[in-house]
Each structure stands twice: as C-alpha cells, then as structure tokens.
Amino acid sequence: MLNLIYRNLYSHFGPQNWxxxxxxxxxxxxxxxxxxxxxxxxxxxKNVEKAIAQLNKNNLIxxxxxxxxxxxxxxxxxxxxxxxxxxxxxxxxxxxxxxxTYNGNLNLFFKNNMEKLRTELLSINGIGPETADSIILYAxxxxxxxxxxxTRRIYSRIFNIKPLGYxxxxxxxxxxxxxxxxxxxxxxxxxVELGKNICKKKPLCNQCPINNMCNYYNKNHKIKNSKxxx
DNA sequence: ACCCAGGTGGCCC
DNA sequence: GGGCCACATGGG
Numbered sequence: 001m002l003n004l005i006y007r008n009l010y011s012h013f014g015p016q017n018w019x020x021x022x023x024x025x026x027x028x029x030x031x032x033x034x035x036x037x038x039x040x041x042x043x044x045x046k047n048v049e050k051a052i053a054q055l056n057k058n059n060l061i062x063x064x065x066x067x068x069x070x071x072x073x074x075x076x077x078x079x080x081x082x083x084x085x086x087x088x089x090x091x092x093x094x095x096x097x098x099x100x101t102y103n104g105n106l107n108l109f110f111k112n113n114m115e116k117l118r119t120e121l122l123s124i125n126g127i128g129p130e131t132a133d134s135i136i137l138y139a140x141x142x143x144x145x146x147x148x149x150x151t152r153r154i155y156s157r158i159f160n161i162k163p164l165g166y167x168x169x170x171x172x173x174x175x176x177x178x179x180x181x182x183x184x185x186x187x188x189x190x191x192v193e194l195g196k197n198i199c200k201k202k203p204l205c206n207q208c209p210i211n212n213m214c215n216y217y218n219k220n221h222k223i224k225n226s227k228x229x230x
Numbered sequence: 231a232c233c234c235a236g237g238t239g240g241c242c243c
Numbered sequence: 244g245g246g247c248c249a250c251a252t253g254g255g
Contacts, residue, residue, distance in 0.1 A: 018236085036236095037236090040235085040237085041235095041236080042234095042235060042236085042237045042238080042250085042251095043235055043236080043237085043251090043252080043253095044234080044236085044252090044253070044254070045235080046235090046253080047235080047252065047253055047254085048236085050253090079251090079252075080252065081252075082235085082250080082252040082253080083249095083250050083251055084250095084251070085250080086238085086239095086250055086251090087250095090238090125238090125239075126237095126238070127238085128238050128239080129237090129238095130236080130237060130238090131236095131237070134236080146236085148236060148237085150236080188236085189236085192236050195236090196236090
C-alpha cells in the first residue's frame with residue numbers, strides 16, 4: 001500500500017528534488033541544508049530561501065562565524081524565516097554543538113551511525129524529531145523517514161485510524177519501504193506536496209492522486225468532518 | 231482581515 | 244504524558 005501511494009504521488013507530481021546535495025565533498029552545502037532544516041520549522045519554504053540567501057550573502061554558512069556573530073545581527077539576517085530570535089539561538093546551538101563535540105567538522109559528525117546522529121541531534125535545544133531526521137536524511141543522506149503533520153493526517157485518513165505518534169509512524173514507513181535515502185527523500189517531499197496542494201477544503205477531491213484511497217476512507221467510514229483535511 | 235507554513239520547548243494539570 | 248501556548252514573518 002505505501003509503495004502504491006508513492007507510485008501514485010510520483011506519477012502525479014513528479015520528482016521533487018528537495019535539497020539535492022550534489023557533491024559529497026561540499027561540506028558547505030550540507031551545512032546549508034542543516035541550517036535550512038532549522039529555519040523551516042513551522043515556516044513556509046519560500047521565506048526560508050530568502051533567509052538562506054541572506055546567510056550566504058553575509059558569508060555565514062560557516063559554524064565559526066555563526067558562533068561569532070551576535071544574536072541580534074543573526075536574527076536580523078534570518079528575519080524572513082519568522083521566529084528569528086528563536087532561530088538565531090537554534091542555529092548557534094547547533095554550531096556550538098558541532099564545534100564543541102566534533103571540532104566544527106560536519107563530515108566527522110556524519111560518520112556516526114543513524115542512531116547516534118539522532119540521539120545527539122535531539123540533545124541540542126531547538127532540534128526535535130522532524131528537524132533531526134531532516135538533517136540525517138537530507139544532509140547526511142542516511143535512510144531515515146521524515147514524518148510531518150501532513151504525513152500523519154494523510155496516513156490516518158487513508159487507514160481510518162487516529163494519528164499515530166512520530167516514532168511509531170516512522171517505524172511503519174521504514175519497515176514497509178526499501179531502505180533507500182533517495183526514496184525516503186522523494187516520498188516525504190511528495191507527501192508534503194500532496195498536503196499543500198490537494199484536498200485542502202473538501203474531504204474528497206477528484207484530482208487527488210490518492211483519490212481511490214480517500215474514497216475508500218470516506219465511503220466506508222463516513223468521515224465528513226472537513227476539518228480533517230489532508 | 232484572516233489563516234497558514236516542510237515544529238519545538240516549556241509549562242500546566 | 245497529553246493539551247495548550249509563545250514564537251513572528253510573508254503570502255494568498
């Protein structure tokens with residue numbers, strides 16, 4: 001079923017290519033992905049892009065320089081991403097951690113296995129499960145499945161169950177799918193695309209690429225609550 | 231004038 | 244251990 005949903009989504013929306021890190025050696029690019037993962041918390045991606053452009057412009061895709069700049073200045077630079085005061089601290093926390101534990105060497109940090117990466121990322125204030133997993137998948141390119149609010153809603157709706165917890169749902173996806181970072185990357189992005197574009201107002205939508213499954217859900221379980229949107 | 235966006239941490243009970 | 248709440252900007 002999960003593989004079928006993926007195929008439907010992929011043929012409908014096409015490849016999303018979120019955060020394609022082209023060069024394995026480009027550490028700066030990976031660091032930019034880490035920063036993006038933090039900046040996009042509860043924020044529209046367009047606004048994050050502007051903030052990242054500002055960081056680049058100010059030569060701040062760099063752990064040491066993030067640590068050195070004042071919170072105030074940093075907050076101003078990333079202003080467009082919203083929550084700028086909080087996020088300035090979060091970026092710094094991440095950089096402090098890298099600096100203290102891995103001498104600022106992101107590649108060294110990424111040499112750890114997934115479990116250790118996740119544990120250490122979660123220990124940083126400002127990084128929760130979704131951000132940690134985004135960093136592991138999109139920057140470190142290790143096969144972990146990122147869960148978000150859309151994924152929860154879509155899954156609970158198709159299978160007519162109450163929304164599952166983060167770790168629980170993640171385990172389900174990871175058991176049913178091939179352990180392929182590229183697949184996990186696209187799948188998560190496609191679910192977000194579905195959530196953003198389709199079935200926002202009505203429980204049913206003819207253009208929805210998982211329409212049959214929605215139909216199944218609605219017909220058999222009589223869910224009419226429009227608040228339960230995908 | 232609303233409502234939402236690729237969440238997280240803190241506090242309350 | 245679940246349920247609120249603050250956090251803040253830009254786009255539709």
